[in-house]
Amino acid sequence: MNFRKKLKAGLIVVLMLCAGCLYTPETPLLPGASEDLESCAALFPSGPWECVHKIEAVISQGVSSSLIGITKGDPAGRELHTVLLTPEGFILFEAEQREHAMSVLKAVAPFDSPAFARGLMEDVNFLFLAPEGGPSKWGRTADGAILCRWESPDGTRREVTLSTVRKISLRDRHGDLAKEALFVVPFVKGLASQMELRVHKPAPYRLKMNLLPGTP
Amino acid sequence: MRKSVLREIVFLGAVTFAGLVADKPVHSQDWASLKESFRNIQSVKAEFVQERHLQILKDPLVSEGRFFYLASGSLRWEYLSPLQSVMLQKGDNVQLYHFSEGAWKQDMAQGVEARRMVLAEMRQWFQGRFEESRIFRHSYSQGPPGRILLTPGEGINKFILVIEIVLSDRPGVIERVEITEPGGSATRIVFRNVELNAGLPSKVFDEP
Numbered sequence: 001m002n003f004r005k006k007l008k009a010g011l012i013v014v015l016m017l018c019a020g021c022l023y024t025p026e027t028p029l030l031p032g033a034s035e036d037l038e039s040c041a042a043l044f045p046s047g048p049w050e051c052v053h054k055i056e057a058v059i060s061q062g063v064s065s066s067l068i069g070i071t072k073g074d075p076a077g078r079e080l081h082t083v084l085l086t087p088e089g090f091i092l093f094e095a096e097q098r099e100h101a102m103s104v105l106k107a108v109a110p111f112d113s114p115a116f117a118r119g120l121m122e123d124v125n126f127l128f129l130a131p132e133g134g135p136s137k138w139g140r141t142a143d144g145a146i147l148c149r150w151e152s153p154d155g156t157r158r159e160v161t162l163s164t165v166r167k168i169s170l171r172d173r174h175g176d177l178a179k180e181a182l183f184v185v186p187f188v189k190g191l192a193s194q195m196e197l198r199v200h201k202p203a204p205y206r207l208k209m210n211l212l213p214g215t216p
Numbered sequence: 217m218r219k220s221v222l223r224e225i226v227f228l229g230a231v232t233f234a235g236l237v238a239d240k241p242v243h244s245q246d247w248a249s250l251k252e253s254f255r256n257i258q259s260v261k262a263e264f265v266q267e268r269h270l271q272i273l274k275d276p277l278v279s280e281g282r283f284f285y286l287a288s289g290s291l292r293w294e295y296l297s298p299l300q301s302v303m304l305q306k307g308d309n310v311q312l313y314h315f316s317e318g319a320w321k322q323d324m325a326q327g328v329e330a331r332r333m334v335l336a337e338m339r340q341w342f343q344g345r346f347e348e349s350r351i352f353r354h355s356y357s358q359g360p361p362g363r364i365l366l367t368p369g370e371g372i373n374k375f376i377l378v379i380e381i382v383l384s385d386r387p388g389v390i391e392r393v394e395i396t397e398p399g400g401s402a403t404r405i406v407f408r409n410v411e412l413n414a415g416l417p418s419k420v421f422d423e424p
Binding site for chain 1: 279301314321323403
């Protein structure tokens with residue numbers, strides 16, 4: 001009997017540990033001030049914008065490519081228009097988004113697959129548009145950082161963290177970090193002068209983006 | 217894939233060709249002497265300002281750069297701003313680099329094959345062999361200013377309507393090149409400080 005109790009307790013501990021392995025727990029939050037919520041929203045452009053970035057796309061260590069990215073948007077209608085060009089000015093990809101409908105205007109191989117279009121527009125949404133609705137939780141972490149969290153019905157969660165580093169992160173339904181974007185000050189008309197998007201899943205890559213002067 | 221390569225050929229070719237024929241004959245030349253002067257060029261060195269007009273942008277995207285060319289088969293086409301990137305050709309070898317975090321990095325192979333094909337097409341152009349182009353029909357008006365019009369055939373005209381090369385009043389210099397695309401997009405390249413047949417060190421074509 002004693003052995004059975006121990007076995008049961010042991011199984012519960014093992015199950016708890018496994019659950020811990022499978023799901024990254026949320027960072028516990030302390031209550032924050034109302035201004036903290038506004039600070040999270042301020043990471044995204046609040047009105048229509050237009051910007052040009054020079055982009056270094058890093059697929060793996062030592063393998064990279066140089067591109068120009070143009071993005072125009074309006075958070076009011078969740079509208080986006082994005083163009084990807086070679087340094088010579090050749091258009092590789094162009095797409096628009098209105099509300100949640102995306103239309104590809106131009107795409108050349110190898111940028112002409114639906115998966116690429118979907119992935120690129122997801123990245124642009126991630127970088128420039130605040131998640132829809134208010135955050136499900138917000139407050140301060142133990143080290144004083146402001147954190148706002150949006151949870152989706154599909155189990156993914158998006159977090160804006162503001163401390164010495166300003167970043168957005170996206171975790172999948174298992175709690176694994178899928179992608180994150182780091183923003184570097186100064187901000188120019190609501191846009192970070194530098195951004196780095198680090199995508200971890202499903203295929204890893206990085207985009208180092210520098211806002212070009214004179215835009216918007 | 218073939219179509220996109222061809223599109224890139226046409227676009228890059230147009231952009232790069234603009235530099236290669238800089239410092240060409242004056243507006244009063246007839247077609248035969250114009251072609252002859254292409255054949256007399258051994259090297260070209262110049263700077264350029266490129267304006268990329270796109271419908272998405274209120275103001276054009278302005279790039280500056282320079283290029284070096286040897287008739288023996290070498291080319292350096294370099295952007296200095298806003299991105300630093302360079303395309304190097306020596307013989308059949310084409311390399312593309314971009315400058316990032318204090319160092320030149322070799323660019324992904326994407327597009328390099330297309331660039332190689334661009335250069336093959338261009339070899340015909342800068343030797344004045346426009347008739348041999350499989351992509352463009354040409355026409356020339358003596359002006360002033362002298363103009364070469366390159367009109368793409370069926371298919372490519374979905375991406376480029378016309379390329380216009382405007383010769384400068386200064387003998388042997390091209391003033392600008394304008395590439396017009398359907399839908400209102402365009403590229404305009406203006407040349408300056410053009411030097412013909414100057415000695416160019418080999419490392420210009422070897423190192424980014």
